[in-house]
Structures are given as C-alpha cells and as structure tokens.
Amino acid sequence: MRAFPRAAREFAGDPQYLFNTYLPGDYHADAAPVQVEAAVHIEAGWQAKRPIDSVDETRWVSSLSFGQDGAPELAAIVVHADPSDPGVAEVLDAHLAASTLVRGVRYVAAHSPDRGIVDFVKRPNELSEPAFLRGFAAVAERGLSFEIWLYAHDLPSAVKLAREYPDTTFVLDHYATPIGALAPCGSHTGTTAADRTEILSRWRADIDSLAALPNVTAKHSGLGMPVLGLGPLPREQFRDTIAPLVTHLDQAFGPQRTFWASNYPIDKPNVSLPDSIWALREILGERFDEDRMLRGNARRVYRV
Numbered sequence: 641m642r643a644f645p646r647a648a649r650e651f652a653g654d655p656q657y658l659f660n661t662y663l664p665g666d667y668h669a670d671a672a673p674v675q676v677e678a679a680v681h682i683e684a685g686w687q688a689k690r691p692i693d694s695v696d697e698t699r700w701v702s703s704l705s706f707g708q709d710g711a712p713e714l715a716a717i718v719v720h721a722d723p724s725d726p727g728v729a730e731v732l733d734a735h736l737a738a739s740t741l742v743r744g745v746r747y748v749a750a751h752s753p754d755r756g757i758v759d760f761v762k763r764p765n766e767l768s769e770p771a772f773l774r775g776f777a778a779v780a781e782r783g784l785s786f787e788i789w790l791y792a793h794d795l796p797s798a799v800k801l802a803r804e805y806p807d808t809t810f811v812l813d814h815y816a817t818p819i820g821a822l823a824p825c826g827s828h829t830g831t832t833a834a835d836r837t838e839i840l841s842r843w844r845a846d847i848d849s850l851a852a853l854p855n856v857t858a859k860h861s862g863l864g865m866p867v868l869g870l871g872p873l874p875r876e877q878f879r880d881t882i883a884p885l886v887t888h889l890d891q892a893f894g895p896q897r898t899f900w901a902s903n904y905p906i907d908k909p910n911v912s913l914p915d916s917i918w919a920l921r922e923i924l925g926e927r928f929d930e931d932r933m934l935r936g937n938a939r940r941v942y943r944v
Contacts, residue, residue, distance in 0.1 A: 664711035678715035723775035744785035756827030795846035814862025823869035851892035864907030
C-alpha cells in the first residue's frame with residue numbers, strides 16, 4: 641500500500657484518482673450525458689527529475705486516444721514550466737516543438753502557512769519573486785497564456801505578476817482555492833464562523849483587485865476539490881454552499897471573462913461533471929451564457 645501523507649490525502653480525497661491513469665475514454669464516461677466536443681489538457685503534476693522532462697507529459701498527452709469512441713478532441717495543451725528556472729526558454733521551446741497544440745503554461749504556486757494543508761511550492765508569494773518575474777519574460781515572448789493557481793491568501797502576488805505583463809493573457813484557476821472559506825480545513829484554517837467570514841471577505845477583495853486587470857480571465861473550476869473541506873454533498877446543498885464563490889467571481893469578471901472547466905478527475909470525489917455545470921446554471925440563472933461559459937470564452941483564451 642502506498643504511503644500518502646495526511647495533508648495530501650485531504651487534498652485529493654480519494655487517492656485512486658491520482659494513482660490510476662485517467663484517459664480520454666474515462667473523461668467521456670464521466671461527462672455523460674454531457675457531450676464534450678473538445679478538451680483542453682492542463683498540466684497535471686507530471687513527475688520529472690529535470691525541468692526538461694516535463695515535455696514528456698506533452699508528448700504523452702498528444703499520443704492519447706482523443707477523438708475516438710466518443711471521447712473529445714484534444715483542442716489545446718497547457719504545459720508545465722517554471723519561469724524562475726534559468727533554462728525555462730529551452731523547456732518552453734521543447735514543449736512547442738512537441739505539439740502544435742501548446743497554448744499556455746501553468747506553474748502551481750499553492751502554499752499555505754497551515755502545515756495541515758498540502759504545499760506545491762516551498763515558499764509563499766512565489767509568483768512575485770524577482771527570479772520568477774524576470775524569467776516570466778520567456779512565457780510572454782512566446783505569446784503563451786499563463787494559468788494562475790494558488791491559495792487565496794497569495795492572490796496579491798498574482799495581481800503583481802499580471803500587472804507586470806499586461807500583454808499576457810492570465811487565467812485564474814479554481815477561484816484561487818479559498819481554503820477555509822466554506823468549511824474547516826487543515827490543522828487550523830477556517831475553524832470558526834468568524835474565521836470563515838474573514839477568509840471570504842479577504843478573498844472577495846483580492847478577486848476584485850485581480851479582476852480589475854483586463855488581461856485576466858477566470859475559470860469556474862475546482863469547487864469539488866476535497867481541499868475545500870466540503871466532502872460529498874447532495875447536489876442542492878453543494879449548489880447552495882458554493883454559491884457565494886460563484887456569484888462573486890461572476891460579478892467581478894463578468895460573462896465575457898469567465899468560463900467553466902471540469903478539473904477532472906480531481907473534483908470527482910465530491911461532484912459529478914454534469915452537476916458542476918448544473919450548479920452554475922442554477923446559481924447564475926439568466927447570467928449563465930451557455931455559449932460563452934461552455935465554449936466561446938475558452939476557445940478565445942486558448943486560441944482554438
């Protein structure tokens with residue numbers, strides 16, 4: 641049996657979705673009865689000893705059976721690269737050579753002061769570190785978009801990065817995962833109602849600051865991640881619990897700069913793919929623009 645630290649278990653919920661290969665046919669089955677025509681693959685923590693080895697993920701994804709037996713076509717790829725790495729330009733060029741579908745980059749910068757919450761980087765505010773800001777020029781020069789995923793308390797570093805590169809398109813993933821805003825999580829985050837109110841209030845203010853930058857778009861994604869502390873809920877209760885995040889992101893960015901993403905299979909323990917769309921329809925009502933939310937905005941951002 642594989643060892644899985646507690647913080648990692650709480651992040652993933654059910655480890656099988658990390659240990660087992662997840663293929664286009666699995667996605668097709670999970671999406672039913674929703675018919676997904678095309679998918680964008682976002683880097684998924686490929687295990688690599690050297691920065692250049694992350695290109696193997698792009699090669700592997702490009703070889704999968706997208707577009708077969710009902711599975712969606714592969715429309716675009718967002719790759720992993722670390723802008724603070726001195727060799728980032730070489731890594732990006734290797735990704736671009738590996739597939740003509742490469743459209744963007746993601747470097748996960750999630751870090752928490754709560755030791756009960758899993759970290760993806762060794763320090764906070766990674767996106768605003770001088771080496772990161774300098775190295776990011778390699779991303780910008782190649783016209784690639786950049787996916788922002790961090791925990792909510794580090795949102796000011798994302799604002800700094802997006803201001804520094806106003807001609808780059810940035811995409812906020814997973815609402816910047818406001819851990820503790822909806823339920824207690826980790827060792828001490830969001831343990832009281834007052835704590836949760838404060839976390840949500842700060843998240844709203846920081847989301848507004850990021851949304852004020854016209855080069856940033858946001859995804860409705862990641863609401864089923866176990867790290868939010870919710871666990872499986874009846875669909876109506878899930879809808880009502882996430883509504884404050886959904887409504888504020890919509891109000892801040894508007895329908896022209898928001899779109900749905902599944903975050904599958906990571907969200908799978910807590911919400912089905914069809915229900916993640918259903919909840920948005922229910923919460924947003926007339927503001928749910930199906931063409932923009934499910935197709936148009938993503939096509940524009942990823943140049944599909």
